[in-house]
Amino acid sequence: MALWIETQSIELRPNATEDELQAVIRAVYRQVLGNAHVMESQRLISAESQLRNSDITVAGFVRAVAQSDLYQSLFFETASPYRFVELNFKHLLGRAPQDQAEIAEHVLTYNTHGYEAEINSYIGSDEYGSSFGENIVPSARGNRTQTGVKNVGFNRTFALMRGFAAHDAGKSAKLIGDIAGNLPTKIVALASGSGASSSRGKRFRIAISGANFGARVTRSATTFEVGYNQLSRKIQNIQKTGGKILSITEVS
Numbered sequence: 001m002a003l004w005i006e007t008q009s010i011e012l013r014p015n016a017t018e019d020e021l022q023a024v025i026r027a028v029y030r031q032v033l034g035n036a037h038v039m040e041s042q043r044l045i046s047a048e049s050q051l052r053n054s055d056i057t058v059a060g061f062v063r064a065v066a067q068s069d070l071y072q073s074l075f076f077e078t079a080s081p082y083r084f085v086e087l088n089f090k091h092l093l094g095r096a097p098q099d100q101a102e103i104a105e106h107v108l109t110y111n112t113h114g115y116e117a118e119i120n121s122y123i124g125s126d127e128y129g130s131s132f133g134e135n136i137v138p139s140a141r142g143n144r145t146q147t148g149v150k151n152v153g154f155n156r157t158f159a160l161m162r163g164f165a166a167h168d169a170g171k172s173a174k175l176i177g178d179i180a181g182n183l184p185t186k187i188v189a190l191a192s193g194s195g196a197s198s199s200r201g202k203r204f205r206i207a208i209s210g211a212n213f214g215a216r217v218t219r220s221a222t223t224f225e226v227g228y229n230q231l232s233r234k235i236q237n238i239q240k241t242g243g244k245i246l247s248i249t250e251v252s
Contacts, residue, residue, distance in 0.1 A: 029065065059135070093128060
């Protein structure tokens with residue numbers, strides 16, 4: 001299943017068992033490190049122990065992973081500044097940057113205040129707090145239209161989240177041209193080997209609201225069921241009619 005289509009909230013609840021704690025820890029590593037494999041020697045044992053002892057929250061553990069030498073080696077030292085910021089949005093807020101102003105703001109934060117301040121600007125934001133709070137693992141929010149976010153943000157998040165088997169290695173920003181030029185981001189078919197092959201025979205249900213189908217027909221809420229091959233085109237048509245995507249879920 002493609003990662004952008006369906007995400008599950010993982011929360012660390014009071015009195016969690018060790019198995020539940022480990023599930024949260026694995027989910028944080030997977031999300032924040034962009035599916036990179038984490039060897040035992042790379043795990044943040046001290047931060048894991050602090051989480052286990054309730055000395056830090058899940059948000060605190062997310063911060064520790066994002067400020068770790070491992071994160072820096074994967075996504076900062078080998079990437080362009082734009083790619084670094086792009087991935088911070090994906091890993092920590094579960095979405096793509098909306099526009100050039102957002103990217104410029106974060107590049108300025110890093111250049112002026114340093115690496116830790118740049119990471120803290122996401123985790124300490126109102127958006128992070130309202131989306132995940134202190135004890136929910138960040139996850140992709142690209143499967144629905146978000147309040148206050150333009151429709152193009154869906155396409156851009158879609159482009160960043162494609163493929164469950166993908167990892168986030170790479171120096172170049174994926175969205176730099178579209179964002180810098182204030183251009184729409186096109187939805188394109190996944191390449192072979194991207195992790196989408198298992199989705200091609202499946203069907204998906206798209207729930208939307210506010211679509212205008214003509215002078216006499218405006219639907220407050222409706223759903224469509226389409227095959228994988230029709231999914232991208234249907235998303236584009238929904239956006240053209242002014243509809244807001246509430247969710248995309250696999251039905252078969």
